[in-house]
Amino acid sequence: MLPTRLCIMRKLPSVLARTLTSGISGSPGLPDMSEGQSPIHVNNVRRKLRDIVGASTNWRDHVQAMQERKALHTLLAKRQEDLPPRRMKDSYLEVILPLGSQPEIREKYLNVQNSVRFGRILEDLDSLGVLICYTHTKQEMQPRSPLSIVTALVDKINLCQKIIHPDCDIKFTGNVSWVGKTSMEVKMHMLQLHDGDYSPVLDATFVMVARDPENTRPAFVNPLIPESPEEEEIFKQGELNKMRRIDFSTASLLKMAPTAEERNIVHDIFLNTLDTRTVSFKSRKLPPNSVWMEDAKLKALQICHPEERNIFNRIFGGFLMRKAFELGWATACSYGGSRPFIVSVDDIMFQKPVEVGSLLLLSGQVCYTENNYIQVRVHSEVYNANTREHHTTNIFHFTFISENEVPQVVPKTYGESMLYLDGKRHFTAVMKEI
Numbered sequence: 001m002l003p004t005r006l007c008i009m010r011k012l013p014s015v016l017a018r019t020l021t022s023g024i025s026g027s028p029g030l031p032d033m034s035e036g037q038s039p040i041h042v043n044n045v046r047r048k049l050r051d052i053v054g055a056s057t058n059w060r061d062h063v064q065a066m067q068e069r070k071a072l073h074t075l076l077a078k079r080q081e082d083l084p085p086r087r088m089k090d091s092y093l094e095v096i097l098p099l100g101s102q103p104e105i106r107e108k109y110l111n112v113q114n115s116v117r118f119g120r121i122l123e124d125l126d127s128l129g130v131l132i133c134y135t136h137t138k139q140e141m142q143p144r145s146p147l148s149i150v151t152a153l154v155d156k157i158n159l160c161q162k163i164i165h166p167d168c169d170i171k172f173t174g175n176v177s178w179v180g181k182t183s184m185e186v187k188m189h190m191l192q193l194h195d196g197d198y199s200p201v202l203d204a205t206f207v208m209v210a211r212d213p214e215n216t217r218p219a220f221v222n223p224l225i226p227e228s229p230e231e232e233e234i235f236k237q238g239e240l241n242k243m244r245r246i247d248f249s250t251a252s253l254l255k256m257a258p259t260a261e262e263r264n265i266v267h268d269i270f271l272n273t274l275d276t277r278t279v280s281f282k283s284r285k286l287p288p289n290s291v292w293m294e295d296a297k298l299k300a301l302q303i304c305h306p307e308e309r310n311i312f313n314r315i316f317g318g319f320l321m322r323k324a325f326e327l328g329w330a331t332a333c334s335y336g337g338s339r340p341f342i343v344s345v346d347d348i349m350f351q352k353p354v355e356v357g358s359l360l361l362l363s364g365q366v367c368y369t370e371n372n373y374i375q376v377r378v379h380s381e382v383y384n385a386n387t388r389e390h391h392t393t394n395i396f397h398f399t400f401i402s403e404n405e406v407p408q409v410v411p412k413t414y415g416e417s418m419l420y421l422d423g424k425r426h427f428t429a430v431m432k433e434i
C-alpha cells in the first residue's frame with residue numbers, strides 16, 4: 001500500500017499550514033481574497049502577462065512588439081533604493097482552476113489514469129510565479145512593465161497528495177517571499193476542494209530574475225519589507241535558501257570529489273558487481289534484482305514551435321518543465337513497470353533560454369532507487385543543426401514513488417557513479433523535507 005498523503009501538516013510551511021487550519025480563505029497576515037479582489041481565473045493569468053509586457057498574440061508581430069519594448073529602457077531604476085519597498089501581501093495572488101465547476105476545461109488537464117496531468121500544473125505554477133513577481137514590481141504610473149521576468153530556478157515542489165482529482169476545483173495562492181537585487185523568491189501553494197474544504201496538494205518555491213526590456217541584462221526589483229516576526233522568518237528562510245543553493249552548487253560532483261562516505265558507497269557497488277569467478281577488474285556481473293544504469297534511460301526530441309513561446313519570444317519555461325516531467329514519468333514508468341506518482345521536483349535550473357525553432361533533446365535517466373522510490377534526472381540540451389553544437393539548457397530532478405518496489409539501479413562507469421551519488425543527494429534532501 002502506498003501512503004495516500006506523503007507529507008504531514010506539521011511539516012507544511014507555516015503560512016500554508018495556518019491557511020488550512022483557518023479555513024482556506026487566504027494566508028494569515030496576507031489579504032483574504034474573499035473579502036476584496038476575487039481570485040483570478042487560470043485562463044486569465046497568461047492574458048494578464050501578455051498585457052503587462054505588451055507581448056504579441058501573433059508570431060508575425062513579435063519582432064515589432066520587441067522593438068516597442070526597447071523604448072521602455074528609460075523606465076528602469078538606476079539603483080534598487082530608487083524603487084518603493086513592497087510588502088508580502090502586495091504580491092499575494094489567488095488563482096482558480098475550476099475543474100469541478102467548469103467541466104469544459106478538464107480535458108486539457110486530464111491524463112489516462114483519470115487524474116490531473118502534473119505537467120499542466122507545472123505550466124500554471126510557472127505563469128503564476130511570474131505574474132506574482134510582476135505584481136510585486138508593479139508601478140501604478142506605468143502601463144507596461146519595462147522588466148522581463150524569467151524563471152531562473154524551481155527550487156522545490158513537494159507534493160502532499162498522490163492523486164490530483166480531475167473533477168474538483170483547484171486553488172493556487174502565492175506571494176514574493178524574499179528579494180535580492182534583481183532576483184525574487186516566490187512561494188506558491190496548491191489546494192483542492194473536497195467536501196467544501198480546500199486541502200493542500202503541494203507547495204512550491206521558485207526563483208525569478210528581472211531583466212531589462214530586451215532580456216539582455218539584470219534589472220533592479222523593489223525591495224521587500226517583512227512586516228511581522230512570521231514574515232521575518234520567511235524572509236530569513238529565503239536568505240538561507242540562497243546560501244544552501246550556493247553550498248549545494250559548490251559541493252557539486254562536477255567540481256569536487258565525492259565525500260569519503262560516498263566513495264565507500266561507490267566502491268561497495270563496484271565490489272558487489274565483480275564477477276567472483278574471474279580475478280579481473282573488468283569483468284562485471286549484474287546483481288539480482290538490479291538494472292544497469294545504461295539500461296535505465298529514455299530519450300525524446302522536441303521541436304520548439306512558436307506556439308510554445310513565452311511573452312519574451314523564447315520557449316516558455318513551463319512547457320520545458322512539462323516535457324521534461326512527462327519524459328521523467330515515462331522513464332520511471334518503464335523502469336519500475338508500474339504507475340509512478342510524483343513526490344517532489346527540485347533544483348531545476350534554467351541555465352540558458354531556449355530559442356524558438358530549437359531542436360530540444362531530452363534525456364531521462366534513472367539515477368537512484370530505494371524501495372519504491374525512483375529518482376530521475378532529465379537533461380535537456382539544444383542542438384544547433386547548422387553549427388552542430390550542443391548546449392545544456394536545464395537539468396531536472398524528479399522523485400517518484402512507484403506502486404511496487406523497484407529494482408536497484410547500478411552504475412558501471414565512474415561517470416554513472418557520480419550521477420548515482422548526485423541522485424542520492426537529491427533524494428536524501430527530498431526525504432528530509434517530506
Ligand SMILES: CCCCCCCCCC(=O)SCCNC(=O)CCNC(=O)[C@H](O)C(C)(C)COP(=O)(O)OP(=O)(O)OC[C@H]1O[C@@H](n2cnc3c(N)ncnc32)[C@H](O)[C@@H]1OP(=O)(O)O
Pocket residue numbers: 046049126127130149150151152153179180181182183184207209211218309310311314315316317318349350351352353354
Ligand atoms: C504564452 C504566455 C506564456 C506566459 C508565461 C510567462 C512566463 C515566462 C517565464 C518563462 O518562461 S522564462 C523561460 C525559462 N527561463 C529561462 O529561459 C531563463 C534562462 N536563464 C537565463 O536567462 C539566465 O541564466 C538567468 C537570467 C536566469 C541568470 O542569468 P545570469 O546567470 O547571467 O545571472 P546574473 O549572474 O546576472 O544574476 C542575476 C540574478 O539572478 C540570480 N540567479 C541567477 N541564476 C540563479 C539561479 N540558478 N538560482 C537562483 N538565483 C539565480 C543571481 O543570484 C542574481 O540575483 P541578485 O541580483 O538578486 O543577487
